[in-house]
Amino acid sequence: MWQGGRNRVAPPWRQPNPGERASRMTDLALVDAYWRAANYLSAGQIYLLDNPLLTEPLTPEHIKPRLLGHWGTTPGLNFLYAHLNRAIRERDVEVLFVTGPGHGGPALLANTWLEGSYSENYPDVPRDEEGMRRLFRQFSFPGGVPSHVAPEVPGSIHEGGELGYSLAHAFGAAFDNPDLLVACVIGDGEAETGPLAASWHGNKFLDPARDGVVLPILHLNGYKIANPAVLARIPHEELDALLRGYGYAPHYVEGADPAAMHARMAEVLDGVLDEVRRIKESGDGERPRWPMIVLRSPKGWTGPSEVDGVPIEGTWRAHQVPLAGVRDNPEHLRQLETWLRSYRPQELFDDHGRPKPELLALAPSGTRRMGSTPHANGGLLLRELRLPSVAAHSVEVTKHGTTTSEPTRVLGRLLRDVMTLNADEKNFRLFGPDETASNRLDAVYEATAKQWQAERLPTDEHLEPNGRVVEVLSEHLCQGFLEGYLLTGRHGLFNCYEAFIHIVDSMFNQHAKWLGTSRKLPWRRSVASLNYLLSSHVWRQDHNGFSHQDPGFIDHVMNKKAEVVRVYLPPDTNTLLSVADHCLRSRDYVNVVVSGKNLTPDWLGPQEAALHCARGAGTWEWAGTADGEPDVVLACAGDAPTLEVMAAAALLREHLPELRVRVVNVVDLMRLQPETEHPHGMPDREFDALFTPDRPVIFAYHGYPWLIHRLTYRRANHVNLHVRGYKEEGTTTTPFDMLVLNDMDRYRLVIDVIDRVPGLGVRAAGLRQLMQDQRTRHHTWIREHGEDLPEVRDWAWPY
Numbered sequence: 165m166w167q168g169g170r171n172r173v174a175p176p177w178r179q180p181n182p183g184e185r186a187s188r189m190t191d192l193a194l195v196d197a198y199w200r201a202a203n204y205l206s207a208g209q210i211y212l213l214d215n216p217l218l219t220e221p222l223t224p225e226h227i228k229p230r231l232l233g234h235w236g237t238t239p240g241l242n243f244l245y246a247h248l249n250r251a252i253r254e255r256d257v258e259v260l261f262v263t264g265p266g267h268g269g270p271a272l273l274a275n276t277w278l279e280g281s282y283s284e285n286y287p288d289v290p291r292d293e294e295g296m297r298r299l300f301r302q303f304s305f306p307g308g309v310p311s312h313v314a315p316e317v318p319g320s321i322h323e324g325g326e327l328g329y330s331l332a333h334a335f336g337a338a339f340d341n342p343d344l345l346v347a348c349v350i351g352d353g354e355a356e357t358g359p360l361a362a363s364w365h366g367n368k369f370l371d372p373a374r375d376g377v378v379l380p381i382l383h384l385n386g387y388k389i390a391n392p393a394v395l396a397r398i399p400h401e402e403l404d405a406l407l408r409g410y411g412y413a414p415h416y417v418e419g420a421d422p423a424a425m426h427a428r429m430a431e432v433l434d435g436v437l438d439e440v441r442r443i444k445e446s447g448d449g450e451r452p453r454w455p456m457i458v459l460r461s462p463k464g465w466t467g468p469s470e471v472d473g474v475p476i477e478g479t480w481r482a483h484q485v486p487l488a489g490v491r492d493n494p495e496h497l498r499q500l501e502t503w504l505r506s507y508r509p510q511e512l513f514d515d516h517g518r519p520k521p522e523l524l525a526l527a528p529s530g531t532r533r534m535g536s537t538p539h540a541n542g543g544l545l546l547r548e549l550r551l552p553s554v555a556a557h558s559v560e561v562t563k564h565g566t567t568t569s570e571p572t573r574v575l576g577r578l579l580r581d582v583m584t585l586n587a588d589e590k591n592f593r594l595f596g597p598d599e600t601a602s603n604r605l606d607a608v609y610e611a612t613a614k615q616w617q618a619e620r621l622p623t624d625e626h627l628e629p630n631g632r633v634v635e636v637l638s639e640h641l642c643q644g645f646l647e648g649y650l651l652t653g654r655h656g657l658f659n660c661y662e663a664f665i666h667i668v669d670s671m672f673n674q675h676a677k678w679l680g681t682s683r684k685l686p687w688r689r690s691v692a693s694l695n696y697l698l699s700s701h702v703w704r705q706d707h708n709g710f711s712h713q714d715p716g717f718i719d720h721v722m723n724k725k726a727e728v729v730r731v732y733l734p735p736d737t738n739t740l741l742s743v744a745d746h747c748l749r750s751r752d753y754v755n756v757v758v759s760g761k762n763l764t765p766d767w768l769g770p771q772e773a774a775l776h777c778a779r780g781a782g783t784w785e786w787a788g789t790a791d792g793e794p795d796v797v798l799a800c801a802g803d804a805p806t807l808e809v810m811a812a813a814a815l816l817r818e819h820l821p822e823l824r825v826r827v828v829n830v831v832d833l834m835r836l837q838p839e840t841e842h843p844h845g846m847p848d849r850e851f852d853a854l855f856t857p858d859r860p861v862i863f864a865y866h867g868y869p870w871l872i873h874r875l876t877y878r879r880a881n882h883v884n885l886h887v888r889g890y891k892e893e894g895t896t897t898t899p900f901d902m903l904v905l906n907d908m909d910r911y912r913l914v915i916d917v918i919d920r921v922p923g924l925g926v927r928a929a930g931l932r933q934l935m936q937d938q939r940t941r942h943h944t945w946i947r948e949h950g951e952d953l954p955e956v957r958d959w960a961w962p963y
């Protein structure tokens with residue numbers, strides 16, 4: 165018998181005995197009752213302020229003044245939830261329910277209230293008449309809960325407000341969860357999105373022996389908001405060929421008659437789970453053809469069939485609120501009451517509004533309830549990540565800036581040891597779009613391979629069915645897999661080329677909002693942070709050119725809540741190791757780390773780096789010439805800007821030794837904000853002490869320069885702040901030419917100092933001219949030799 169999972173002592177997924185199978189059809193009456201109860205509760209949430217049990221005729225005063233919500237997808241979700249409940253009780257299987265259809269909030273709220281999970285997390289919404297009234301009133305109501313499946317809903321890991329990510333989340337949740345079945349409902353509108361189309365390929369990365377099971381359930385109800393859904397309108401043969409081409413064995417449940425649909429769904433679900441069990445127990449090492457279900461049912465199923473002579477059920481008009489004028493139109497009010505009473509609530513709830521005991525018999529108990537599974541509240545399962553010593557991986561620095569190393573290559577060795585230390589726990593993965601080796605993290609392959617279930621050839625390297633690195637050339641899948649992995653209680657890191665992380669801008673939005681909301685829910689436990697490592701960045705994409713040069717993801721991230729986001733720009737290898745160690749230990753954040761992969765000067769020793777990262781921003785006294793108050797501050801954030809600032813400081817020391825220069829490096833970008841805006845922000849006194857209240861500040865920054873102005877505009881010395889950064893000037897050229905094109909090179913920084921320090925312009929006119937000549941000489945040199953000037957290419961800190 166197949167066994168697996170965390171401390172499992174008995175085979176999972178108990179096989180129903182013949183007696184249970186024989187009584188299944190009688191159980192379907194109970195499944196139907198449960199479905200009707202969930203439908204009643206769902207419709208009640210959309211419409212009712214009061215009179216939840218319809219103990220008196222409906223009046224306009226019982227109806228919400230603003231009718232918000234989405235009915236169209238809800239009956240199908242309720243149908244699936246009820247049938248999965250029966251399977252869970254029969255087979256004792258752990259199921260995580262991932263809701264793809266966008267606004268399925270009424271369904272999941274209804275079902276978790278029915279099973280008791282909701283009231284356990286929200287005792288003020290008990291399972292009785294008053295609790296039902298509160299459940300109804302709070303839905304899409306000021307101060308209440310959203311209309312989609314949000315963090316407030318027990319059992320959810322998936323924000324339903326944006327479509328396309330459910331199946332990727334499902335696969336991420338299944339990785340390293342061998343006993344878990346992830347039932348992922350995919351709406352036919354969602355199925356038209358690019359991320360979902362790519363997500364079907366998740367089955368090429370799922371190891372039957374080590375991972376859980378993803379059961380895709382494609383719900384075809386025919387329409388989106390106002391248009392037909394593509395997959396619902398293509399011929400059956402074409403749909404079947406598409407799904408089989410993705411590698412699935414589709415099973416169809418189609419129709420509108422409830423009795424026939426219940427019987428068919430029970431038959432199909434039992435057959436699918438039997439097939440899954442056979443796959444899990446076979447252990448033959450071959451990639452299986454996983455089963456999936458296609459449910460075709462009317463949009464707005466069991467709702468009003470016609471309103472004002474216009475068809476509703478089975479059309480796009482059922483998408484949101486089927487009866488819109490209920491408060492003002494007596495006929496609509498009558499239709500609503502008829503609709504609600506069609507579910508026969510008096511058979512489902514007792515006089516006190518409690519679900520009847522025979523109805524509750526269908527719901528699983530304890531953590532087998534889908535609203536109470538710990539996999540949907542990942543902090544309950546989260547275990548500390550075992551991390552290697554940073555000191556053991558640090559590079560030795562005997563003299564500042566005279567040796568070089570490749571920061572991400574050294575980080576790769578640390579991540580290799582993370583993989584090794586957590587091999588037994590299987591709770592850490594590395595995700596990336598075919599760039600792990602390109603970003604020089606390939607030391608991880610000494611500890612694990614890349615997970616791969618498709619065909620392998622003799623020429624392939626590092627491909628195994630049970631690898632811990634997931635590479636797929638879709639940033640959407642990398643992000644979705646990682647989100648599902650984190651939200652179910654594990655740890656991970658997503659490495660990507662900086663320019664193309666923008667592909668997941670919207671996915672980042674959703675995850676950041678999820679974390680922000682989850683922080684306010686005391687029953688949701690902390691999860692590991694989502695960690696981005698952005699390499700192959702703007703300043704070293706000189707070979708790929710303009711299309712690969714974009715540092716703007718940082719700007720996007722900075723728009724989110726200060727309690728959630730962090731951005732780090734380590735200037736060298738040892739600071740990168742310190743930042744990575746911090747990020748991997750953190751909880752409930754989105755950490756963005758930007759670091760180059762090319763040879764970079766080693767500025768700080770291990771202890772210096774640790775202290776500097778703890779400060780987040782600080783003076784490098786050894787690099788400046790000001791014992792006390794400076795004449796000018798040279799500030800930098802990012803590895804390439806740091807190199808140019810250091811080279812500019814050396815030039816100033818050589819040519820203007822009397823000039824008092826302070827060098828400030830910023831690792832934690834949030835330190836620039838006031839402490840009132842971000843937990844890492846500096847008080848004004850500290851900021852003024854570091855950057856001075858009135859002296860020129862020349863700031864070389866990794867990204868778009870206006871972000872630094874945005875972060876510091878309230879500071880007293882903002883008027884004297886001059887920022888250099890990326891100005892959308894790029895091409896295929898040399899590394900130093902990229903800096904010259906964007907006016908962030910060392911010569912331009914020296915010119916900025918001369919132009920902004922009072923009285924220096926006339927005195928240093930010769931030096932200014934020399935710096936301009938150097939820029940001209942550089943331009944001529946690279947067009948003749950195709951590489952940077954030797955004094956630039958081979959420069960090292962001379963002091």
